[in-house]
Amino acid sequence: MTLLLVIEASPRHEHSASRILTAQFVEKWARSHPNGSVVVRDLVQSNLQFVDLPWIGAAFTPPEQHSPEHASALKTSTTLIEELKAADHIVIGTPMYNFSIPALLKAYIDQIVRVGVTVSTAYEGMLKNKKATVILTTGGDFSPGAPFASANVASSYLKQILGFIGISDVDIVLAVKTLTIDQGETTLANFASQFDAELSAAAA
């Protein structure tokens, strides 16, 4: 059975451009994978902790020496990694925050990048045969050729970190100028309809 893991990062729920685009992607994916199943990891609901000293101590202790305290410090990380390992396709719906990604998504990434578990000690990605789609919404214009295109750190960072854990087949759907929705120049539904073909191709 094919499994899609949906990672959501916007706290704006029904007003969120990344969430509506991600929902459209999921609908298309489900249509082209009738026997597939979908698991949602909503980071806004997940109450993720930042990596702290017990986490670091545990993550860098060989598993065969893990105490119950080590296992407890890594419990969330282990759950998230199991969820990720089970998935064939991962879709990340996220806004751009300050040219990069929201802290919630960074907290998730810090939990799932673990030496010996998702990346080898030789720094080879250990998650194989997976595909990822990133749906990135931005208020401003970061489309290719736009004056600020190179300030978009979010796309390159997400590609880099997914590749680091072994996921090199990554599509990025860059949905720029959501400011036009906030300014009343277009509606969320009209804005989202522009990406129909791109989302269909990514979900095929």
Ligand SMILES: Cc1cc2nc3c(=O)[nH]c(=O)nc-3n(C[C@H](O)[C@H](O)[C@H](O)COP(=O)(O)O)c2cc1C
């Ligand atoms: C804290 C914060 C930081 C933001 N930083 C940027 C930014 O650096 N560049 C940009 O174009 N838009 C920025 N935005 C706008 C969001 O990227 C934009 O509104 C996006 O569509 C929000 O996605 P959502 O509707 O899924 O929440 C920022 C918004 C917030 C709330």
